[in-house]
Amino acid sequence: KCNLESAQMLNLDSSVDASLNLQSRPDVLTCTYWKAAIIWEGMFDPRLYDEMHKMKGSSVALTVFAVGRYLDAYLHTFLNSCEQHFMVGLPVTYYVFTDMPEKVPNIKLSPLRSMKVIKVEKNSRWQDVSMMRMKSISDVIESDIRHHCTHVFCFDVDQVFTGRFGSEALGDSVALLHAHYYHLPKHFYTYDRNPNSKAYMETGDFYYHAAIFGGSWKSVKALTEACYQGIMEDKQNNVEALWHDESHLNKYMVLHKPSKVLSPEYCWDTSIGFRSDIQVTRLLWAPKYYDTLRTL
Numbered sequence: 086k087c088n089l090e091s092a093q094m095l096n097l098d099s100s101v102d103a104s105l106n107l108q109s110r111p112d113v114l115t116c117t118y119w120k121a122a123i124i125w126e127g128m129f130d131p132r133l134y135d136e137m138h139k140m141k142g143s144s145v146a147l148t149v150f151a152v153g154r155y156l157d158a159y160l161h162t163f164l165n166s167c168e169q170h171f172m173v174g175l176p177v178t179y180y181v182f183t184d185m186p187e188k189v190p191n192i193k194l195s196p197l198r199s200m201k202v203i204k205v206e207k208n209s210r211w212q213d214v215s216m217m218r219m220k221s222i223s224d225v226i227e228s229d230i231r232h233h234c235t236h237v238f239c240f241d242v243d244q245v246f247t248g249r250f251g252s253e254a255l256g257d258s259v260a261l262l263h264a265h266y267y268h269l270p271k272h273f274y275t276y277d278r279n280p281n282s283k284a285y286m287e288t289g290d291f292y293y294h295a296a297i298f299g300g301s302w303k304s305v306k307a308l309t310e311a312c313y314q315g316i317m318e319d320k321q322n323n324v325e326a327l328w329h330d331e332s333h334l335n336k337y338m339v340l341h342k343p344s345k346v347l348s349p350e351y352c353w354d355t356s357i358g359f360r361s362d363i364q365v366t367r368l369l370w371a372p373k374y375y376d377t378l379r380t381l
């Protein structure tokens with residue numbers, strides 16, 4: 086049984102979460118064994134979190150990649166929905182990585198929000214488009230984000246915000262429960278099982294979804310650097326982890342436990358259908374147009 090109060094005293098996010106009186110919920114796991122809170126609707130008071138983070142001067146960098154056909158397909162909807170739901174009231178800087186900076190939609194941003202567009206090369210393999218994000222994110226944290234923002238959140242672009250994704254999600258190191266695996270026994274988790282990969286692991290705590298991860302700029306820098314290193318070592322050894330960057334993220338998170346975990350409300354797939362534990366959906370998977378988009 087999980088004791089949220091001691092959770093809040095032990096983990097790194099304690100100074101915020103403890104004073105904000107996180108509630109438990111009877112129907113879901115709200116705390117990991119290493120005492121990190123798992124955030125579900127009904128556990129927190131959004132106003133208290135927002136006030137606290139405004140007082141502390143928190144500011145958030147959001148990184149997103151829109152390379153090749155993913156730009157036209159997803160970026161506009163993604164960014165517009167960010168404006169409606171992502172960290173409303175806090176200073177936010179979007180870091181948009183693309184091979185076509187001129188095609189980034191011109192979106193009217195709310196006060197306190199700004200956008201930086203960063204040109205990246207288009208890798209010919211999609212696995213590399215996805216994996217090399219780790220390198221680009223680590224570089225931009227070093228050159229820019231660390232001087233301007235306290236926190237970083239990294240997102241897939243093929244998703245749409247549909248509800249509050251607010252300051253309750255901020256923490257030192259934040260990982261997301263994968264919507265397809267959170268209620269399944271561990272033997273279903275699709276960790277990388279190849280001992281030759283740096284992402285190799287037998288067992289872990291959860292199966293995390295790489296579509297969202299975040300934390301303080303320092304810890305996201307450490308995470309992206311480590312994952313990139315693992316990816317490059319694998320390349321030298323001619324292996325590729327089963328789920329690419331996601332496998333490396335899962336390996337990192339088992340070695341460096343996240344201080345906060347987001348429930349699948351924060352990245353839900355409506356094709357799963359009704360589940361009574363999902364009381365709100367804050368971000369939804371967008372349709373995948375595999376046939377047209379994945380022929381690079």
Ligand code: 2GW
Pocket residue numbers: 149150151152153154155156211212214215240241242243294295296297328329330331332378379380381
């Ligand atoms: C990806 C796959 C096939 C063809 C193209 C692409 C592609 C990805 C692209 O052409 N342009 C692009 O900008 N991307 C970026 O990489 C984009 O931000 C996208 O959201 C991200 C990950 O690719 P995605 O969303 O198609 O892959 P998912 O939804 O299956 O992602 C999970 O698994 C990935 C590794 O295989 C990553 O770990 C990802 O974070 C996971 O959500």
Ligand code: MN
Pocket residue numbers: 241242243296
């Ligand atoms: Mn995706």
